[in-house]
Amino acid sequence: MAFGIKLRVWGDYAAFNRPEMKVERVSYDVMTPSAARGVLTAIYWKPEMRWIIDEIRVLNPIRYTQVRRNEISCKISKGSVSGAMKAGRGQLGIAVDEYRQQRAASILRDVSYGIRAHIEVVRIEKLGDQVNGNSEAKHLEMFKRRATRGQYFHHPYLGVREFPASFELVENLPPGSTELAGTRDLGYMLHDLVYIPEKKGTVVDANSGERCRAEPRFFRATLTDGILQVPDLAEARG
Numbered sequence: 203m204a205f206g207i208k209l210r211v212w213g214d215y216a217a218f219n220r221p222e223m224k225v226e227r228v229s230y231d232v233m234t235p236s237a238a239r240g241v242l243t244a245i246y247w248k249p250e251m252r253w254i255i256d257e258i259r260v261l262n263p264i265r266y267t268q269v270r271r272n273e274i275s276c277k278i279s280k281g282s283v284s285g286a287m288k289a290g291r292g293q294l295g296i297a298v299d300e301y302r303q304q305r306a307a308s309i310l311r312d313v314s315y316g317i318r319a320h321i322e323v324v325r326i327e328k329l330g331d332q333v334n335g336n337s338e339a340k341h342l343e344m345f346k347r348r349a350t351r352g353q354y355f356h357h358p359y360l361g362v363r364e365f366p367a368s369f370e371l372v373e374n375l376p377p378g379s380t381e382l383a384g385t386r387d388l389g390y391m392l393h394d395l396v397y398i399p400e401k402k403g404t405v406v407d408a409n410s411g412e413r414c415r416a417e418p419r420f421f422r423a424t425l426t427d428g429i430l431q432v433p434d435l436a437e438a439r440g
Contacts, residue, residue: 378428
């Protein structure tokens with residue numbers, strides 16, 4: 203049985219950047235399922251559960267604005283971090299003045315979304331029977347309690363950390379924006395990442411703790427009367 207929640211999130215700005223745009227940042231028209239999952243995970247998450255996004259509602263008209271942001275053109279390498287951990291010392295800083303770049307970004311403004319999602323419990327052997335016995339209902343109640351009080355593990359954000367999100371738990375989601383009546387083809391949209399076990403993988407799956415490689419999955423997104431129905435991740439393409 204699926205136990206669901208409805209959450210309204212909003213903010214002054216949002217950027218759900220398209221991965222195919224390598225130089226300039228361009229946001230998708232609406233929140234992606236992975237960004238919605240990130241908001242819920244920021245409020246409540248445990249290793250033995252996962253969030254499944256069912257629906258995203260666009261409550262405000264889609265409005266874009268242009269900004270320029272300072273970024274850096276490099277990052278600290280994994281080898282440098284590993285060496286510093288082993289030696290107990292090392293240079294891990296980046297001279298921002300030497301690597302600063304200004305990049306244009308096309309972002310969303312005055313955004314508001316409704317998220318409908320449910321919890322799925324997964325069994326993880328190393329966690330033991332006591333933890334694995336937690337039901338969807340128990341996780342649901344814990345999430346509702348935290349969301350009602352405005353609690354979170356880290357502040358939810360809308361795509362990037364510069365754009366914090368406000369949120370509230372609701373009984374019913376408002377209808378989509380009247381300006382979005384009809385059907386709009388949004389093209390292929392990022393659904394989420396799939397973690398495939400691999401001994402030399404560069405990431406660690408938060409649920410299983412195994413080394414994995416992360417592969418993106420995409421789906422054909424259609425906005426109907428301001429509502430984006432999210433298919434199962436298994437139906438998305440690599």
